[in-house]
Amino acid sequence: MSIANNIKKYLEILKPFGAQLIAVSKTKPNEDLFEAYEFGQRAFGENKVQELTEKAEVLPKDIEWHMIGHLQRNKVKYIAPFIHLIHAVDSDRLLKEIDKQAKRIERIIPCLLQVFIAKEESKFGFSEEELLDFLKSEAFKSLKNIKVVGLMGMATNTDDMQRVKKEFTGLKELFEQVKTEIHSENLEMKELSMGMTSDYQVACEVGSTMVRIGSAIFGERNYI
Template structure:
């Protein structure tokens, strides 16, 4: 199937769940991204800052760019002028840097807090205690140029669908709990970014509002 057909298929699958497709375009060449764009896809996800900024320069300006990968503090300044949503905020220090760069660019930057839900050492994210500590912190109250609009998580890379479902369930419960306890001008729980090519169906069933799909749209990844 073509990129346009793949996007159409995923939009049909996400519609009943009122969820949004983030087409993960990392490592893909601009002509592929333009095919997605011409099919009506405006939300694209990248995981490398250098590639993201280059594509932002080269491609239509109404694309909403999602930073979905691990973000280093010293790279925030490059994407702060334009990024639509940062999915993987995994520390208070990173959030503080995003706030600082948001201020320099006179904009409020939307963020998701990444929660560690997987049984794997290689994944990043906050645990439940760190999450609560951040949400209760005086530093967060002082930040004026960020807004936390939800949570993001990556499930364990396993064939065991029950493990994946339980991890997504846990994240959804946490999302609902924070929604009850922490709503403020800085925290508005709207988005739950979970589910990728291999597990998006389970994620949708468990309440995801954003799925991050790459290879099932653009074909297998080009590593570089």
């Protein structure tokens, strides 16, 4: 099945849930991205800054680039001018650096805060307590060049969909709690990024607004 047909399939699946498809294009050649683009896909997810900047330089300028991987503070400056959304903001120090770089170029950069919901040490993110404390702090409210527009989480990599559903449900409940209880000019809770190729259906049932799908669209990943 072609890339275009794969995208069509997932758009149809996601439509009843109102979830946006983020086509995870990491390690994929520009030709593959352009085939998806020609079909109408505009939101692409990358997890490495160098690859992201190289693709952004040569591919159409109306692409919405999503940084979905772990982002190092010293690399924020390279994507700050054009990034559409940073999904995996996993610490207050990283958010402060994004704010600093955004201020330098007079932008407000939309971000999602990553919450640690999995039973795996390899995952990153705020704990629930850390997240709530930070969002209530004056340090957070003082950040004028970022806008936190929601949360992001990665479930445990397991075939146990009951566990996955429990983790996603907890994140959805935290999302609603923040939306209800915390008010700040730089906070607008509207996006919940959760769900990948293996667990997007459960994520959508729980309330995901963005799913990140790669291999099911572009084929198996090329490890480089």
